Amino acid sequence: MESQKVTVILNPGSGLRKQTDGSLRVAAAFQEAGMHAAIHEVAGGDLAGLVARAARDGSSAVVAAGGDGTVNAVAAALVTARTDTPLGVLPLGTLNHFAKDAGIPLDLESAVKTVAGGETRRVDVAEVNGRYFVNNSSIGLYPRVVRGRESEQRLGRSKLFALAWAVLAALRQFPRASVRLIAEDGKVIRGRTPLVFVGNNPYEMRGLELGSRKSLDTGKLAVYVLHHEGARSLLRMGLEAIVGRLREGADFDFFLADGIRIDLRREQVDVATDGEVTRLATPLIYRVHPGALRVIAPRRPPS
Numbered sequence: 001m002e003s004q005k006v007t008v009i010l011n012p013g014s015g016l017r018k019q020t021d022g023s024l025r026v027a028a029a030f031q032e033a034g035m036h037a038a039i040h041e042v043a044g045g046d047l048a049g050l051v052a053r054a055a056r057d058g059s060s061a062v063v064a065a066g067g068d069g070t071v072n073a074v075a076a077a078l079v080t081a082r083t084d085t086p087l088g089v090l091p092l093g094t095l096n097h098f099a100k101d102a103g104i105p106l107d108l109e110s111a112v113k114t115v116a117g118g119e120t121r122r123v124d125v126a127e128v129n130g131r132y133f134v135n136n137s138s139i140g141l142y143p144r145v146v147r148g149r150e151s152e153q154r155l156g157r158s159k160l161f162a163l164a165w166a167v168l169a170a171l172r173q174f175p176r177a178s179v180r181l182i183a184e185d186g187k188v189i190r191g192r193t194p195l196v197f198v199g200n201n202p203y204e205m206r207g208l209e210l211g212s213r214k215s216l217d218t219g220k221l222a223v224y225v226l227h228h229e230g231a232r233s234l235l236r237m238g239l240e241a242i243v244g245r246l247r248e249g250a251d252f253d254f255f256l257a258d259g260i261r262i263d264l265r266r267e268q269v270d271v272a273t274d275g276e277v278t279r280l281a282t283p284l285i286y287r288v289h290p291g292a293l294r295v296i297a298p299r300r301p302p303s
Contacts, residue, residue, distance in 0.1 A: 011066025067093015
């Protein structure tokens, strides 16, 4: 990398931050890798100005240190700033979907070494009504679960208990929405569904790699619309997906698109983007921005 300075955005709620020496560990790891890290403990909503200054001041990378929500916030700020400054990732969250799909190591020291000596690749960024996301977006059951979990946690429940309670409540209510999806190529899907899932690139829907992506640069949205037989049917579909027997067409509709419009019979709807839920006005307009983000990933072996 041309410069030895990086700007690190450390999520104040990450597991590492809760350690008394969390920031010191990050700084020491970068120093060991021959780089100087300017570390900022910043909430997601305060990032735009900081990321823009980091790009202007010559940082080699802006590094998201946290989970998928932190990665989403920093990536969105970089795209909004219209800068070519690359994104680095220190995966300190629970699931770390983006880091796994990008091949970034999950332990801190190896992730720092990737920022210091990896290669820069261009990946796609998706958008819904002006909100960027790097993993996926959805309406229906999943946003309901997130809202329920947050409500239970505000009552002092543990994260695991809150999640379990929210899942059970969502399955019991099993919300369905009447939707009309219109793809840019003219494809139309109408019906009632418990879940519309829009991936930034296609997701594996069967077997041991369920929920992962083989590529982050196909330039396509992957749209999945679940059929609405009921909660028991949804549980059956989950088991079938794990054993590789999920049936496209019978259990869900799937297509790839450059962009889609989702019409609903309501003026606003809860929409999840990379695990964060926002209430957005309808219709929902999804589009993909091919290669809009530069990401530092491990070097690929010579072909």
